[in-house]
Amino acid sequence: MILPEPSDATRPFWDAAVQKRLLLRHCPRCGSWLHPQLLFCGCGEWRLEWREASGEARLLSHTVARRMPVPALQGEVPFTVLLVRTREGPQLVSSLPGDGHALRCGMPMRVAFDPPVEGVALVRFIPAERVGTGDGMR
Amino acid sequence: MKQAAIVGIGQTEYSWDSGRPETVLAIEAIKAALEDAGLALQDVDGVVRSSIESTTPIELVSLTGMRPLSFAADDATWGGFVGSVIGLAREAIATGRARVVVVFRAFNGRSQLRLGRPMPGSVEGSGAIPRARGNLPVGGEFTAPYGVVSPSQVFALWVRAYMERHGIDAERMSRALGAVVCQARQAAQRNPAALLHGKSFGPADYLASPMLAEPLRKADICLESDGACAIVMAAADLARDCRQVPVHVADAWQHVIPGYQNMWLMDKQLPPSIGREVVPAKLARHGLTPQDLDVLGLYDATSFAAIWDIETLGLCPPGGGVDWVLDPEIPFNTSGGLLAEVYLQGLNQAVELVRQLRGTSTSQVPGAQHAFLGAAALMSGALLARGLP
Structure with missing residues (x-):
């Protein structure tokens, strides 16, 4: 396992994840939604706000990782790496344990949150059709 | 506008562990390229390097006994540098700022910084x-x-x-x-x-x-490897007197697209594309189509990248690259490329294309006249031709 080390700039995102809320950056000047690591908007605004996102997303791409070059993840293969596009626009990398998730690009996904480890909750996305079935994370 | 040509190529041994500092590798490759051209360190008045290179032009001019440089420059496009550095050298020669420009890449990519792993400290x-x-x-x-x-x-x-x-x-x-x-x-x-x-x-x-x-x-996935290579470029009048058949740098360009900062993970459309019209338009200025190229040097950081670049070049319809590579109409990466020769981010492909246009490749394309060199996702590139116009 690898956990994120929040910076001062990104801590609100991870604090919110512990509370099962997905925050993204939002530009008060032009209304754009931005990735949590972006510190200013392309319109020139740098006083960005955090805003809660819908949690809805679509799968842009996916791959099953079967080997890892870092020891901390070698015990977790195979797992599935995801790239999702949130309904608001910003794109996030995430992952699901195991393989065989029957994923297809474009499918609706829904945010989920891991139980906190060392005070950090990883943000997951699971196929929307599996939400509530208890099958999302396998 | 003075024309520029590649007049010398040089390389070190390629290895898994060079046992030597990158700067030492750089000097060896540069000296080999100058010797190949029939030139000396004292003839060099320009040095161009990639921004991901550890050795600076300042070190080289201070260490090697070069005369004062009238042109020293870094490219700014990370691993997508190969067309960019050649372009910088070409423009320095075209405008008269330099007459003999060295372009090099030295990298202990196996024994020191392995790019297949997280960056140190991350x-x-x-x-x-x-x-x-x-x-x-x-x-x-x-x-x-x-x-x-x-x-x-x-x-x-x-x-x-x-x-x-x-x-x-x-x-x-x-x-x-x-x-x-x-x-x-x-x-x-x-x-x-x-x-x-x-x-x-x-x-x-x-x-x-x-x-x-x-x-x-x-x-x-491309190799993680140690080694260095270099090319020497010279103004056409000088190039004619050099030891080797000159390889004309007919064109070189940059096309740095948004999203590179994040390897396009924030982009909706994957894989990243410069657009299929870009390179054919460059070639058209020289009266060429992609099909007229005799040999290609593509940035095969992965095998897929070669397939994608072939589509971006316009050699087949979108999605057709998977069929094209089964029976390639144009030979590509004839030295083994980044997958099998060495991982010097495409400068080794430039060296190989020069060999092709001289007629000295170990996988020689008979009568090769025009070669295409492409950097990562074709964000920079060059058109090379045998002989001076």
């Missing part, structure tokens, strides 16, 4: 669970916790998006990727300097290569 920590910090697309705070710890996972995400867009199943993709890898390995068998020379490799070996991130296997 994934570490004192506790039981390592922490990922920083905003790098690979090994960063928002990617490493989810397993994006080497470029191979990002490349795999590109490939999957491509496969689903074009309805290409895993078997068909595997056949195409394997074809690219096998042709690179076969080229390496003919090239004694290639790192994977002497290691026979066929389709069965490809299928036995361990899967890293589906559909990419270990064999689909």
Whole structure:
């Protein structure tokens, strides 16, 4: 396992994840939604706000990782790496344990949150059709 | 506008552990390239390097006994530098700022900085669970916790998006990727300097290569290797008197597209594309079409990248690259490329294209007149031609 080390700039995102809320950056000047690591908007605004996102997303791409070059993840293969596009626009990398998730690009996904480890909750996305079935994370 | 030509090429031994500092490798490759041209260090008045190079022009001019440089420059496009550095040298020569420009790349990419792993300092920590910090697309705070710890996972995400867009199943993709890898390995068998020379490799070996991130296997990913290479460029009047057949740098360009900062993980459309119209338009200025090219040097950081670049070049319809590589109409990466010769981010491809246009490649394309050199995702490139106009 690898956990994120929040910076001062990104801590609100991870604090919110512990509370099962997905925050993204939002530009008060032009209304754009931005990735949590972006510190200013392309319109020139740098006083960005955090805003809660819908949690809805679509799968842009996916791959099953079967080997890892870092020891901390070698015990977790195979797992599935995801790239999702949130309904608001910003794109996030995430992952699901195991393989065989029957994923297809474009499918609706829904945010989920891991139980906190060392005070950090990883943000997951699971196929929307599996939400509530208890099958999302396998 | 003075025309510029590549008049010298040089390289060190390619190895897994050079045992020498990168600057020492750089000097050896530069000296070899100058000797090849019939020039001396004192003839050099320009040095161009990539921004990811550790050795600076200042070090070189201070250490080697070069005369004062009238042109010293860094490219600014990371691993996508190869067309850019050649372009900078070409423009320095065209405007008269320099007459003899050295372009080099020296990299202990195996024994020192391995790019297939998180950057030093990005994934570490004192506790039981390592922490990922920083905003790098690979090994960063928002990617490493989810397993994006080497470029191979990002490349795999590109490939999957491509496969689903074009309805290409895993078997068909595997056949195409394997074809690219096998042709690179076969080229390496003919090239004694290639790192994977002497290691026979066929389709069965490809299928036995361990899967890293589906559909990419270990064999689909470029080498991590040590070595250096260099080219010497000179103004046309001088080039005519050099030892070798001059290779005209007919054109060189940059086309740096948005999204590179994050390896396009924030972009809706994967894989990243400069657009299929860009390179054909460049070639058209020289009265050429992509089909007129005799040999290609593509940035095969993965086998897939070669397939994608062939589509971006306009050599086949979108989604047709997987078929094109099964029976290539134009030879590409004839030294073994980044997959099987050495990982010098495409400057080794430039060296090989010069050999092709001189007629001295170990996988010689008979009568090669025009060669295309492309950097990562073709974000920079060059058109090379045998002889001066």
